[in-house]
Amino acid sequence: xxxxxxxxxxxxxxxxxxxxxxxxxxxxxxxxxxxxxxxxxxxxxxxxxxxxxxxxxxxxxxxxxxxxxxxxxxxxxxxxxxxxxxxxxxxxxxx
Amino acid sequence: xxxxxxxxxxxxxxxxxxxxxxxxxxxxxxxxxxxxxxxxxxxxxxxxxxxxxxxxxxxxxxxxxxxxxxxxxxxxxxxxxxxxxxxxxxxxxxxxxxxxxxxxxxxxxxxxxxxxxxxxxxxxxxxxxxxxxxxxxxxxxxxxxxxxxxxxxxxxxxxxxxxxxxxxxxxxxxxxxxxxxxxxxxxxxxxxxxxxxxxxxxxxxxxxxxxxxxxxxxxxx
Numbered sequence: 001x002x003x004x005x006x007x008x009x010x011x012x013x014x015x016x017x018x019x020x021x022x023x024x025x026x027x028x029x030x031x032x033x034x035x036x037x038x039x040x041x042x043x044x045x046x047x048x049x050x051x052x053x054x055x056x057x058x059x060x061x062x063x064x065x066x067x068x069x070x071x072x073x074x075x076x077x078x079x080x081x082x083x084x085x086x087x088x089x090x091x092x093x094x095x
Numbered sequence: 096x097x098x099x100x101x102x103x104x105x106x107x108x109x110x111x112x113x114x115x116x117x118x119x120x121x122x123x124x125x126x127x128x129x130x131x132x133x134x135x136x137x138x139x140x141x142x143x144x145x146x147x148x149x150x151x152x153x154x155x156x157x158x159x160x161x162x163x164x165x166x167x168x169x170x171x172x173x174x175x176x177x178x179x180x181x182x183x184x185x186x187x188x189x190x191x192x193x194x195x196x197x198x199x200x201x202x203x204x205x206x207x208x209x210x211x212x213x214x215x216x217x218x219x220x221x222x223x224x225x226x227x228x229x230x231x232x233x234x235x236x237x238x239x240x241x242x243x244x245x246x247x248x249x250x251x252x253x254x255x256x257x258x259x260x261x262x263x264x265x266x267x268x269x270x271x272x273x274x275x276x277x278x279x280x281x282x283x284x285x286x287x288x289x290x291x292x293x294x295x296x297x298x299x300x301x302x303x304x305x306x307x308x309x310x311x312x313x314x315x316x
Contacts, residue, residue: 008128077125083296084122088130090245090292092237093186095128 008095011056012085013037014047015078018057018070027060027067098152098162100279105149105172107283111290112142112179118293130186137182144176166216173219180226183253187233220264227257245292255285 005013017036021028028036034044048068051057056074060067070078081095088095116138123131151168155161234250237243259281266274 008126080122080125084126084128084131086245087118087122087293087296088128088134089237089241089243090249091134091183091186092234092241092246092250093130093134095126095130 006094008081010037010039010043011047011051012078012081012095014039014044014051015056015070015074015081018068019075019078022069027058027069029065029067033068097276097279098156100276100283101164102149102152102156104279104283104286105145105152107286108145108176109142109149111286112138112140112145115290115293116142118296133182133186137179137186140175140179140182142179144172144174144179146172147175148172170216170219173216173223177219177223177226180223180230183230184226184233187230217264217267220260224257224260224264227253227260231257245295248288248292252285252287252289252291255281255288257285259285 014033014037017033018028021032021036030041030044030048033039033048034041037044039047048057051074052059052068054073055071056077058069058071060069085095116135119131119134119138122128123135148164148169151164151172154168155164231250231253234246234253238246238250259278262274262278262281266272266278
């Protein structure tokens with residue numbers, strides 16, 4: 001049986017994917033993020049807009065397509081997300 | 096001896112409850128997770144509950160010197176603790192605990208009141224025991240699924256608290272025996288076990304100014 005991810009888990013997965021894919025500083029394309037975070041295109045578009053407006057992701061305009069890079073705030077958020085995710089895991093709960 | 100152990104137990108419970116509660120609150124503020132909000136209420140309530148009983152013992156020790164705590168104060172403290180245990184159980188979706196049949200539901204709860212009709216303190220203890228057992232079972236199930244060592248420690252902690260609560264209730268049958276002291280020691284061990292995995296997490300000051308609640312709601316849309 002499939003397990004549904006909560007909204008915050010999806011955000012965590014997108015930020016994690018963005019962090020993994022932005023090591024070279026060029027940013028990650030939407031296709032990369034879709035594959036890495038395992039999310040549909042229609043859903044990720046809305047979430048990416050929100051994450052950019054909140055300063056968790058930075059949008060980079062490239063010649064071919066939009067790319068996304070994790071910001072410092074995003075990195076901090078991801079670190080805290082992992083900490084508190086581990087905290088809830090200890091109680092047998094999901095964040 | 097019992098008086099000293101009670102003081103230690105309630106002080107430890109107060110400190111651990113408040114630390115875990117504050118940590119969960121910081122997590123809730125930073126992530127907006129409802130699970131962390133429930134854990135905040137749970138552990139702040141547990142901490143306050145222990146704190147009230149500890150204050151009761153302190154008042155008796157310093158001012159009244161009767162050698163026993165005010166029953167009303169103890170019932171209040173235990174009641175607030177039970178609210179905390181309820182929120183831990185509630186986080187595991189408490190609906191799965193109760194049988195679906197209305198008949199079984201009424202029969203299932205009946206022995207609780209038959210056994211604990213002596214006074215409100217015992218009814219509260221019975222509720223605490225059931226909620227703690229439920230929380231322990233659910234946490235152990237999560238451990239079996241995820242093999243997280245932290246979940247094993249928390250599950251053991253909740254189980255020890257439940258067992259301690261049961262022994263405390265059972266010690267009413269044998270009032271002058273060692274049972275009550277054993278129950279207090281079990282509860283102290285349970286609280287320490289509960290705190291162990293949390294103590295490994297970085298308990299530093301965490302704040303994200305850019306994330307307020309309105310912005311969290313935007314993500315939810």
